[in-house]
Every structure is written in C-alpha cells, then in structure tokens.
Amino acid sequence: MFLVIIFAILLFQDSKRVHTLVLTTGQKKGQYYAFGQALSKVVNNHNELIKIEVIESNGSQENIELLQENEAQLALVQSDTIVNNSTKAVAFLFPEIFHLMVRKDAQINDVSDLEGKRVALMSKGSGSYNMFWRLEQHYQLDIDTIETIPLPITEAHRALESGKVDALFRVVSLENSAVVELLKNPQIKLIPIDQGAALQLELPALEVTLIPKGSYHGGSPTPSEDLPAVGVRAVLVTNKKISREVIFEITRILYEGRNELVQEFTQAAMIEQWKNKPHLGFTFHPGALDYYNKGNPSFLVEYAEAIGLCISVSMLLLSGVWQLRSWFTGKQKNRADLYNLQLLKIIDHIQTTEDLSQLKEIRSQLLEMLNEVIVDLDKDLISPESFQSFTFPWQVALSATYQRETILARSGNNQPQDSN
DSSP: OHHHHHHHHHHHHHHHOOEEEEEEOOOTTSHHHHHHHHHHHHHHHHOTTEEEEEEOOSOHHHHHHHHHTTSOSEEEEETTOOOOTTEEEEEEEEEEEEEEEEEGGGOOOSGGGGTTSEEEEOOTTSHHHHHHHHHHHHTTOOGGGOEEEEOOHHHHHHHHHHTSOSEEEEEEOTTOHHHHHHTTSTTEEEEOOOOHHHHHHHOTTOEEEEEOTTSSBTTTTBSSSOEEEEEEEEEEEEETTSOHHHHHHHHHHHHHTHHHHHHHOGGGGGOOOTTSSOOTTOOBOHHHHHHHHHSSOOHHHHTHHHHHHHHHHHOOOOTHHHHHHHHHHHHHHHHHHHHHHHHHHHHHHHHHOOOHHHHHHHHHHHHHHHHHHHHHHHTTSSOHHHHHHHHHHHHHHHHHHHHHHHHHHHTTOOSOOOOO
16 A cells, blocks of 8 residues: 555656756757757657756767757767767668768868868767768878868858868768858859768668759759768767656657648758668667557556556565676677678688689678677667677778789689589
C-alpha cells in the first residue's frame, strides 16, 4: 500500500512538471540556430510542459562538448561527427551540401586550384571548418601555400564579396538565404566537388549528391549546370540520460508537427525518415525509438522512470548489475575483434590473389561485412568506439582491393586463375 501511494504521488508530480532543455546550435546567423528557434516554438505550441532554450555556439565540435558536460541536453551536429556511447540520435534532419564559392577573377575552377589562394572558413570548432581539412587531405593540397581565414558567417560572406579572400568554403543546406544573396554577385560562382564517391570511401557518412542547375537563380541559372557535390546531414542528438518520455514527445512533435515546422524553417521539409539508410556512428535514444517503432508508448514505457524508482526503493541489493554490464561490454568487444580478424585475413588474401574475379567477390564480401556491422551497431551488439576502430581497416581493405585490381589489369592478368 505504501508503494502504491508513493507511485501515485510520483505520477502526479511528473505529469505537472515543466521540462526545460538547453539546445546548443550554431552561430546566430546560421541555419542551425534558425532551426533551433523553429523547433523550440513548435514544441512549445504542442506541449507547454516542454521548454527548449536555444543557445549559440561555434558548431558541432563545441556542441558535443557542451552535451557531455551537461551544459546542454540537446544539440545539432553534422552526421560525420564522432560521438561516444552516451550521445544518442533523436532524428536525422535536413541535408547540408559542401559549397565552395569563389571569385571569378581568382581563376579557381576546381578544388586543386585553391593552392596559393586566400580561403575564408567558418569559425573553428564548426563542422564546416573541420570538413575543409578533410578535403585538403583528400586532394593533397599544399596547405603551406593556402591562407585560411576562420571568420563568423556574415564576415566571411563580406570578405568574399569585397575581394579580401578568393574563396569561401561552407557546409550549408541548399537555397540558404545568405548564399542566395552572395551568388547574386556576378563576380562569384560555385565550384564542383566531383570526387564524391572517393570521399565517401574515406568518410562513409558523406552523401554523394549534386547542386541542381538553377538552385540559386532560375532566370539566368545559378549554377548554370548540375554541379557534382557531397554533403552530410544535420542530426538532432541528446544524452542517453535524458527522460525517455520527453524525447518521445519531442520526436513525435518533430514529425507530426512537420507542417508548422516547415512554415518556420523551410528545410524542415527534407527531414529524413529514420529507416531510409544506415546511420553510421549513431544509435538512437530509446524515447525516439519508442516513437519510430510503435507510434505510441505503452503504459510501462510511458511511466518507466517512476516504476523504476518504486522498484529501486523495494530492492536494496542489485550487485549483479555491474557484473552484467561488464559481461555485455566484453561481449561487444569480442564481436568487434572477430570482424577485425576477418579483415586481416581478407587483406592478406588481397595481396596474394592473381584473379580479378576473386577481387570482385572480395569487394562484395567487404560491403556485406559493413552492412552486418551497421546492423550490429544499431542493435548495440558492438559499441560506437568499436565501430570506429573497424572502419579504418575496412577502408584499407577496400582501397587495397582497388589497387590490386589496377595492378592486375595493367599486367594483363584479367582472366580467372585455373584452380588446377
């Protein structure tokens, strides 16, 4: 009877409590901040017991730090951001495309032409800033010849317009209003990033895409043709300790209040359905999964925290929990080690094979293995840290396959070997 009374009191208090969450976004002139303001407004319109306070930041890297330090409960990051097991996804949002904008008089026609130029970047700590260095590594640019200048968004755009810099690199959604204004200047153009598939081998979170002809102006089309490009996704993340019920409600409003959200932030129309593709490096918060999998939580799920508290009061001895956790962690590591041992055997086989058809089979085997690991990650059979350690040897194996194929093709050995 005593426990029933406690349970009833807890339920009543929880039903009336206002939940205030801090959402860390980006610079005030950027789209992360604008989306955060829109989400805060729409969530509060649907549920007055959830308040989202939007704060400014320098971007993805700082947002993850604020989340880990519990100075924020929600954050917006790029989908290529490395997160630990305490950070959970709520939803994959709108796509963000790599934009390389240059002055026409700077004679820059592709990424390699950036050598010897002045390039404006977004602020340090932002996803855009970090991504530029990934491009620099892939294109093997001589960084000593490039003058990189990190600037706030507005200052970076002004610097390109005034000729203080030759180029501006920014990861941003299509038809961003500030980019639209910048490209009205006839002296500024967009440059293609045409090695998307190769970049994706190094960074699987990237999406190969394009900037459609006329995206920024239809009359005299800007760009004048479809431009090859790559991009990432904005991701709404939270800490795994945040209330399951609160995250369920935010996820529900995010999807069911989509029309209102689009009125406040147009790119919200491109929010991705959660099962559309693998979400590399991310696992979802249980509250978000409750919405995705069932649409409505059961009574036990909805009041899991209160029930758990009552059970905790009743049960004083839970020493077995730590042993179970240690066993589960060890099982995750053992599973990851098995995958890595398979990769080592595959790499050894690649170096010795003389048969092109076997190399094609190996490539298919590698892709199947990646799919298996992604499924295991979603099921928590391996940890995000183990997944990160798997991706490097996997990429090495895939690259070794292509290199071996090239060597065999040049030597004229393009026929399967006789097993006899």
